[in-house]
Amino acid sequence: MDAPVTLESILTILGVIVAIVAGLTAIGMLIKWINGAHDKMEQWDNYAEKLDALDKKIQDQQTDLDAKLQQMRAEQGIMMSSMLAVLDGLTQLKCNGPVTEAKKELIKYLAESK
Secondary structure (H helix, E strand, O other): OOOOOOOHHHHHHHHHHHHHHHHHHHHHHHHHHHHHHHHHHHHHHHHHHHHHHHHHHHHHHHHHHHHHHHHHHHHHHHHHHHHHHHHHHHHHHHOOHHHHHHHHHHHHHHHHHH
């Protein structure tokens, strides 16, 4: 039994096809939006990893700087002691004037810096 093809049945079939296409389009757009949100979350994760790596690098550089600063302070202490010894030797050789003044300034600086 063949049903007669009527305008109403054609419009019903077209309506079903349009509804299916619209539903598939909506699902496609939803999937695209979810993928975009997922990509943004991955970007934030990448940013967090990069920030952690940068933070570690900064901490390592700070540790290196602290070690170098400590070494420089030790070297400066040796140089100051050596300078004081030289100035003291010069004053013992009766070199007065600028030598005596430099020795006083160095002793004052060393006392203030401790």
